[in-house]
Amino acid sequence: MIFREQHMRQAVEQGPEAQAAALKKSEREAGAVTGFSSAIAAYGFFFIPAMFAATAVTSALWLFIGFYATCLAVCWWFYARKGAEAPS
Known part of the structure; x- marks a missing residue:
């Protein structure tokens, strides 16, 4: 879901049904982005100490x-x- 669409597209939709569908889609995408970002951030807690152990601090x-x-x-x-x- 995250990589399927390169950019958010501004779609001019009117009506409560279209707005509800757009809101539901944005909530689903926000959840996917949050989960993906958290997974990538978790790697930092592994790689940062590993880098300090494997190479000089500088x-x-x-x-x-x-x-x-x-x-x-x-x-x-x-x-x-x-x-x-x-x-x-």
């Missing part, structure tokens, strides 16, 4: 900084920049 911190910088760049590219594909 190297692990630079890897984390690089990862977070990449995440920030991806979020900016798709959501925050002017002319983004799915602005928020």
Whole structure:
């Protein structure tokens, strides 16, 4: 469900039945996104200590900084920049 649709589409629907259907769909999608995000976040509790155990602390911190910088760049590219594909 999360990866099936690339972006939220703004559909102009009228009437209480269409609004109820849209609300039910958004609740289902929100639950799926929350569950997926939580599962990915749980891996952090495993990988962060493993990185500190496997490499030097300085190297692990630079890897984390690089990862977070990449995440920030991806979020900016798709959501925050002017002319983004799915602005928020």
